[in-house]
Amino acid sequence: MPGNYDEKETSPADTLAGESGESLKIEKLPERLNRYANFHGRSLSMSEYIKEIYSGNVFLENEYSGVASRLESCGELLLFHNYFTVNQVRLSKANFCMNHLLCPMCGSRRGSKLTTAYWDRFQVIKAADSDIRAFFVTFTVKDGPDLPERFNHLSSSKKKYHEMRREVLRGKRKPLEINKALGGVGSYETKIGSGSGLWHVHDHNIWLCKEMPDKRVISGEWKDITGDSFIVDVRPIEDVTGFIEVMAYAVKFSTMTVEDNFEAYRFLRKKRLINSFGIFRGVEIPESLEDEPLEALPYIELLYAYIHGSGYKQQRDLRVTREKINAQINEGVPF
Numbered sequence: 001m002p003g004n005y006d007e008k009e010t011s012p013a014d015t016l017a018g019e020s021g022e023s024l025k026i027e028k029l030p031e032r033l034n035r036y037a038n039f040h041g042r043s044l045s046m047s048e049y050i051k052e053i054y055s056g057n058v059f060l061e062n063e064y065s066g067v068a069s070r071l072e073s074c075g076e077l078l079l080f081h082n083y084f085t086v087n088q089v090r091l092s093k094a095n096f097c098m099n100h101l102l103c104p105m106c107g108s109r110r111g112s113k114l115t116t117a118y119w120d121r122f123q124v125i126k127a128a129d130s131d132i133r134a135f136f137v138t139f140t141v142k143d144g145p146d147l148p149e150r151f152n153h154l155s156s157s158k159k160k161y162h163e164m165r166r167e168v169l170r171g172k173r174k175p176l177e178i179n180k181a182l183g184g185v186g187s188y189e190t191k192i193g194s195g196s197g198l199w200h201v202h203d204h205n206i207w208l209c210k211e212m213p214d215k216r217v218i219s220g221e222w223k224d225i226t227g228d229s230f231i232v233d234v235r236p237i238e239d240v241t242g243f244i245e246v247m248a249y250a251v252k253f254s255t256m257t258v259e260d261n262f263e264a265y266r267f268l269r270k271k272r273l274i275n276s277f278g279i280f281r282g283v284e285i286p287e288s289l290e291d292e293p294l295e296a297l298p299y300i301e302l303l304y305a306y307i308h309g310s311g312y313k314q315q316r317d318l319r320v321t322r323e324k325i326n327a328q329i330n331e332g333v334p335f
Helices: 014-017 026-054 058-073 104-128 147-169 215-226 240-247 256-268 320-333
Strands: 076-085 088-093 132-138 181-192 198-207 231-237 272-277 300-307 311-315
Touching: 026 076, 026 088, 026 104, 026 256, 026 300, 026 311, 058 132, 076 240, 076 311, 104 198, 104 240, 132 147, 132 240, 147 181, 147 198, 147 215, 147 272, 181 240, 181 256, 198 240, 272 311
Parallel strands: none
Antiparallel strands: 076 088, 076 300, 132 198, 132 231, 181 198, 181 272, 300 311
């Protein structure tokens, strides 16, 4: 299958940090293009695998041929704006497939958008009340061979914990550790466990509290709810890296073969994977995966096309390349 997928390139902190700040400078563009080429190679492998699955099966072809086609062309052409007066390079347009469960490029772009939105909201909340701090809270369940069973066990347990939180607010039970949180956001992540080789699902959260949650108490509460799991993690969040860990990927591509990845996609695609409560509710996430433009600043257009075996190469025919991008985005016309 085409394309390699490097564990190093899929580190959430490295990947999402590479979508903002210092990494948007022109001198960092080659690193960014190498990362995107790595992502696109994985998408090509996934596209080829899906085509093999539905080969000769009309029903499956009708269901998945569009998915395979969009994966194949996702990120094939990239249009950047080089704002040379401020040394910023922004991704202006690309033919994204928008499938964050199968495509690491769309997964990383989605994670970047989520991180920015919730980090910005946290800054506003913090400015209004400096006593509020952010904490990284993770809930796990034991690894297992059945992804739907493990995911449903985790999600139903999490739902029960929040129902208990609301009972406290209505005065129907004594406070829990989660009631220290004025608000929060959680994101499910699925991967293959490094030691077990089985499905490992967990739930990363950001809690906004004035007092640090007690890990020991949360562990006991979680064990009471799940009946079989007590491993949790609680850490203060000092900077945006903690938000990156929560908002990164819904599936960890680097732990999965394309076969595992597709199995996870078929189950997770209709699941709600991001949940918020309290003062973190209502955060608006941009639908577009492109970078925000820098208004009223001059720029130079830089267009790149993916070349098999060579990665991204700059294109000189700006008019033709731009027309190809617009055709695929607006009309779904293949190249």
